[in-house]
Amino acid sequence: MDILGIDHVEFYVGDARQAAFFLCTAFGFHIAGHGGPETELPRQRSLLLAHGDSRVLLTSALSSGHPADGYVSRHGDGVGVIAFATVDATGAYEEAVAAGATAVEAPRTYKADGDTVTTASVGGFGDVVHRFVERRGAAFWPGAIEPQPAPARTEPELVRAIDHAAVLVPDGELEPTVEYYQRVFGFKLIFEEYVEVGAQGMYSQVVQSPSGGATFTIIQPDMSRDSGQIDDFLAWHGGAGVQHLALSTDDIVATVKSFAANGAGFAQTPGAYYDVLPERIGATDLPVDQLRPLGILVDRDHWGQMYQIFSKSMHIRRTFFWELIERHGAKTFGTSNIPALYAAKERELAGVRDSVDVGAMGTAGQR
Numbered sequence: 001m002d003i004l005g006i007d008h009v010e011f012y013v014g015d016a017r018q019a020a021f022f023l024c025t026a027f028g029f030h031i032a033g034h035g036g037p038e039t040e041l042p043r044q045r046s047l048l049l050a051h052g053d054s055r056v057l058l059t060s061a062l063s064s065g066h067p068a069d070g071y072v073s074r075h076g077d078g079v080g081v082i083a084f085a086t087v088d089a090t091g092a093y094e095e096a097v098a099a100g101a102t103a104v105e106a107p108r109t110y111k112a113d114g115d116t117v118t119t120a121s122v123g124g125f126g127d128v129v130h131r132f133v134e135r136r137g138a139a140f141w142p143g144a145i146e147p148q149p150a151p152a153r154t155e156p157e158l159v160r161a162i163d164h165a166a167v168l169v170p171d172g173e174l175e176p177t178v179e180y181y182q183r184v185f186g187f188k189l190i191f192e193e194y195v196e197v198g199a200q201g202m203y204s205q206v207v208q209s210p211s212g213g214a215t216f217t218i219i220q221p222d223m224s225r226d227s228g229q230i231d232d233f234l235a236w237h238g239g240a241g242v243q244h245l246a247l248s249t250d251d252i253v254a255t256v257k258s259f260a261a262n263g264a265g266f267a268q269t270p271g272a273y274y275d276v277l278p279e280r281i282g283a284t285d286l287p288v289d290q291l292r293p294l295g296i297l298v299d300r301d302h303w304g305q306m307y308q309i310f311s312k313s314m315h316i317r318r319t320f321f322w323e324l325i326e327r328h329g330a331k332t333f334g335t336s337n338i339p340a341l342y343a344a345k346e347r348e349l350a351g352v353r354d355s356v357d358v359g360a361m362g363t364a365g366q367r
Contacts, residue, residue: 005213304329
């Protein structure tokens, strides 16, 4: 199975136009296409967004029979499909099903104006499925998604591609999920750790396609410790799901400034974090006086440095959020920054726990 990378991510949302307005306004995406009953998508309304090489498809159900309807009812807005680019969608689908994956959608080919796209889907984790995408031509989804010209830009695009996805799973599901991705999709386990933050703890394993183009950080709470934000996500989301997607950028300082000015909120980082950076990291590639006022985090591994920041969640359940990441050779995921992320998210969620009706949203992750 030759998985080249993440082709696109499809969000199932209650209102595709409203979700698109926020992503276009705050995160610099633009509408690159649309689909619905007037194309070949009779049960849905979809908007294709693009920024750099990142493609996000926002889909709202128009009937109770569409997967987006049940997904939004169970989880609220969130990632429903992570699509893999591949050289042979039919072959990948057949290989995955033979390896034990649940068949979701048989191979289907879309053609229009000389472009051909073949897709097929299988089960992933929780209610998230994976779509294999084989492309012949420039069209995103011939006949189904009508392309829309990109608007004229006065500034360069600030993000490139989807760097990785963070997946949260309930207690006992980490190892089976990792084994599933190894067996079905040929992913490799490239990193694992146990992280302790105060009275909370979590287990994390990272799997990656052989091409390096698709990476999932899979996280499970330590149920012997105090509950925290992972438990909150699992309860409020109603089971396993994508907690955040990371967008890569070549200039995180400019990107954060631009997105913040457009209304995107980011997690705050205490000033003391930067006071100890010299002894923890040494010399940084980016000046600390540029990072401190924006709250950008820094980490280092054997290969180099990385810079990252996490947005505040704009979802009603306070589940999904975005990450921005700039890599200077680093290949891992900011292990030393996890306590800072936890602290920032705990502050953000402190007033939310009392107001969210967890019981109405599911019980996964509750003790």
